[in-house]
Amino acid sequence: MDSQQFRQFGYAAIDYVAEYMETIRDRPVLPEVEPGYLNDKLPDEVPEKGEAWQKILQDFDQLIMPGVTHWQSPRFHAFFPTANSYPSIVGEILSAGLAVIGIHWTASPACTELEVKVMNWLGKLLCLPHKFLNSSPGPGGGVIQSSASESTLICLLAAKAKSLRRVKKLHPHLDEQEIVSRLTAYTSDQANSSVEKSGMLGSVQLRILPADENGELKREALIEAIKKDIENGLFPCYMIATLGSTGICTFDKLDVIGPICQQYNIWLHVDAAYAGAAFILPEYQHLMKGVEDASSFNFNPHKWLLVNFDCSALWVQDANDLTDAFVVRRIYLEDKQENENTQLPEYRNWQISLGRRFRAIKLWFTLRVYGKDGLQAFLRNHINLANLFATLVEQDPRFEIVCPPRMGLVCFRIKGENQKTQKLHDLLMERKKVYMLTASLNGKLFIRFVICSRMMKESDVHFSWNEITSQTENILMNNGTLNGHSTNEIQE
């Protein structure tokens, strides 16, 4: 493929994406295909000869698109949003075009320096304490990671290495492997599954503590668990607090948890994967009160801040904690510019992989095309639309709100037994016009309705609400005895 063909193919792909976005409401959010649909549609081997791009794009349209769930559709209310924006997509093009790997400064100075710059921009936009920023004189700094899962694991590994050093000093007779085997971590049962996974992968015993009735970590439960572990000769090491939990978007209280962590030398990691974006709005910054006591703070611009996956923003108070855990010295990694300072970080030592893409471009483009005003307006629109949906629910006597709407999330259910809500969800999933998930709180099954698409308007809220109410009428007319829909069938 020469550069002229690339231009044609590239323009066609740009047009395809633009048209996709313009017409996205015309597609059912969930595809009609059955498992294994694609297998027979494609040959079993790589073609011998190269093929024309026109044929490939046609196959993409005719074979792939029918099997796509449309995460960018205004009818998509599942999980949390996954970001997509025009400037971010263009950023991906240029990043792929350069195809540099930011192993160290010399490997592409702009790759490191732009990341430092935009992570400072982003940290300031969130009003994070200055000590977290690369622009501070201290050892704090920000870095782009792939995901919140990875950020949680990275900080767990750093906390583990740090605790090991600390405990070894206190108990020099203890074997290092012995110390590692006695490290413990803490979180609430509202934390994302990736937190549990990080404990598993990092071989650190994780205490999943029951949250209170509001879904917040209980101060007493945390203190009790720490004390019990210490009594049993274990070494508390890591605490993951959640700001905006996956289930019902609750917020742990950092100003309560932080001092406890400080007292016991525990690394406090803040997982604000979804809701962290809202801290660019002054009216929500109180929800991260106490963040100055955190060792690390993470949120995903690739969730709710319009930057395409992957772009997970992680800040630490002391970048040496990362490098102390991650540095491997080899001759081909040495760099002429030996700066271990956070103004010119060796980002490969801040992460798991050696290689890294030039992801700062898409973040930079997105922040500039939207500007602070545009980003704030985007988030406020989502929050307003969630409130509109909550109002519609509240005004309908057949429904109830399970907990107050938070950010773009509204949790609701049909009043009465769980079976009705389950049947409603079954029907919605079968009809494929809207996509939501169910969850449970205190034994009550409910549906999570999340404002996800950046194109979401009031009329889209009404569309989804109409779909919900029309199916609810079917269920209630049949008095909850509708046949043919197992209540156990779908737990999404």
Added chain:
Amino acid sequence: MDSQQFRQFGYAAIDYVAEYMETIRDRPVLPEVEPGYLNDKLPDEVPEKGEAWQKILQDFDQLIMPGVTHWQSPRFHAFFPTANSYPSIVGEILSAGLAVIGIHWTASPACTELEVKVMNWLGKLLCLPHKFLNSSPGPGGGVIQSSASESTLICLLAAKAKSLRRVKKLHPHLDEQEIVSRLTAYTSDQANSSVEKSGMLGSVQLRILPADENGELKREALIEAIKKDIENGLFPCYMIATLGSTGICTFDKLDVIGPICQQYNIWLHVDAAYAGAAFILPEYQHLMKGVEDASSFNFNPHKWLLVNFDCSALWVQDANDLTDAFVVRRIYLEDKQENENTQLPEYRNWQISLGRRFRAIKLWFTLRVYGKDGLQAFLRNHINLANLFATLVEQDPRFEIVCPPRMGLVCFRIKGENQKTQKLHDLLMERKKVYMLTASLNGKLFIRFVICSRMMKESDVHFSWNEITSQTENILMNNGTLNGHSTNEIQE
């Protein structure tokens, strides 16, 4: 930004990339900037109002590009190649446009199913044993990971979990943490730094065994290390063999190592990050003889097979080993299609992160646009160019080849003391016209010359060789006493 502006911005970015590639030889491969060059060129805060894309693209060109090291330049001979191709870039556009997250099948059926399909294609292209493929009836399968580092770590974690279960059965009285603390892993000192890092991050004691004079892992050294560990009450768990080492591209002998690993129940992971691509050429498949005994095999299409970073291909003989180590069950992750089979894998349980991009698109596009013939021709061209370079070196009595050229890598030096080669490298780095790294073998410093760019032609080899010889003349004329260039200054 509306879709019309996106079209304009997108076309402009496509043109930018096409022109960049067309004119890439005009740019010095290494940038002229000094550390911190970007800091004052950009404002310290996100702009309040959104900005026009024309201004942003202009800044990209005027501020970012001067700080870019050109990994795609035919003058770039450092590290190993990082892939970039036109179909792959277009694949990234469509992937970013859909912005789906392949958490499970329902989350986007095509995202899972295309990945299964193209990983089968790729596995067949490499002539991997059928049992590694998703299309086999057994539990084997392939998956796209972010990097070889990540793949090594993932398999280490899986091996760890598997060994834990095995040892626990044999020694039920042993505490799980105790068992984990006694697991050991093995590799040679020619393995990539990421292998050492995976041992650090996975808290498994890694024995880095000295390679023989050819850079291959010694059978006896491995057996001795394993036996010694067993005698000391430790549990051998994981072995990382390298096919195409980073330093001098050596190949461990899988048919020697494999039976040993089988005997001692050790997970054999094959890191063929760079050279694995060459197994699509029949004439190189003998280098992976014995691969049927491996538990996992990894290579990076994003290195030497024209697919943009990130695209690291990992196959395992038994995918249950991954899921057993990685599964966390939460209600919002349950899927209606409960297929834990490798035809429809739950890929989130095969990796560290929960989220994943639709990376199969770019792999699919690249394989189809090039076809098997095109991919083979691409690799053979690189290998031929490396041989051409080696011939030029050999014909010049001032130089010597350190080890036979392998794949796209030629290791050479100025005959005599290391200082001369060091000075040559210093000069080349200062002049910034070509980019290579130095390394050492048996006390001899040498320069690694790697064919990297997909646009590389014979004339480019001559360009780089002329640059090398012209600077060598300067050094030898000055009889090795050139002032002003510290031999310790650059170790790249």
